[in-house]
Amino acid sequence: MTTLVIGANGQIGKQFCELAQQAGTPIKAMIRSEEQASWFKERGIDTVVADLEGEFEHAFEGCDQVVFTAGSGPHTGPDKTLMIDLYGAIRTADIAKQKGFSRYIMVSAMRAEKPLEAPEKMRPYMAAKFAADAHLSNSGVPYVILKPGRLTDEAASQQFASTVEESGDNQISRANVAHALLHVVQTPGVVNQEYLLLDGKRSISEIVQ
Template identity: 75%
Template sequence: MTTLVIGANGQIGRQFCELAKAAGEPIKAMVRSEEQRAWFEERGIDTVVADLEGELRHAFEGCDQVLFTAGSGPHTGPDKTLMIDLYGAIRAADLASELGLSRYLMVSAMRAEDPLSAPEKLRPYTAAKFAADAHLRHSRVPHVILKPGRLTDEAATRKVATSLEETGGENTVSRANVAHALLHLVQARTLVDCEFDLLDGEREIAEALS
């Protein structure tokens, strides 16, 4: 019952992996290079070297679900957005379906629901997320799509909302709260074929994401 974490070395990915380790949740952190392994191995977290733009299938061995929290990052161009946020997510979903994994958990974005509403420089990213989400919805693998609002580095409150109506229009969520929400979703294995927006709010995570 191991979760493959694609994007483990990202800001949300690292926080999630630490939470999962502390909770005793079996995970395998996928990293791009041997150099990235040290941080995880120091914490006793199992790792595998694989690449969304290269060899990938072996990373899924021994895993029954996958968490996709990878991203090309703000300092890359549209080419990497296409290869990581779109094609990488699609490749991973297709492998999860082919290998019969129980679930695929996707970290998307609220703005992916309407890419043209995003600031111009973010539109390639939100369009990639829009298309990757659509592909996942039509795949054969059971899925959960989590769509955080604008990310911040605030501390975890473990209190969230799932709509702008709850927050009075405030559209932010801390990366720490996203990591806690992902731990809940990874452990809530009966949740399938559902989607949640995620914002900082006043509700307990288990109540909001049910």
């Protein structure tokens, strides 16, 4: 089972790809240009060049599930949010459905279903995530939606919580999200589920069942 990683060159994507490669879990990293390829090739990770804002169906060749951890980033405008976080995610789900993929694993966001409660600057992003999640859950593709809290650059603790009350905070490290992704990818029986992810004190296997 080979997993296509969309958003592989992002902060979570790179960490997940490295973990998957070390674990012997087959992946293919989708990157926007050959200039991004050297980091992956140094680690023996297969790549395919494709752009979420263009044609990217060829990237799905030889894969049977997909991880979507792409994001337009904090320094772009609502136009990129629409094209990447919303339309890119929707197109990915439609192609995965068309090709009969076994799963679509989405990295979404905590409280994406309540975009008006987010800081004003974040509302377009949260609205895009909410709509993309809704499309995915109704697409007919078996799915898993991970909803991490506020992202940090702390080292991986591999300890998780599934509520703010349990965690005592609303944050999680990108490294922990990468470990959670690896667990989900390696656990094919987990389907049609959503999980809130925060830093905590439990193993990921206790959260994702």
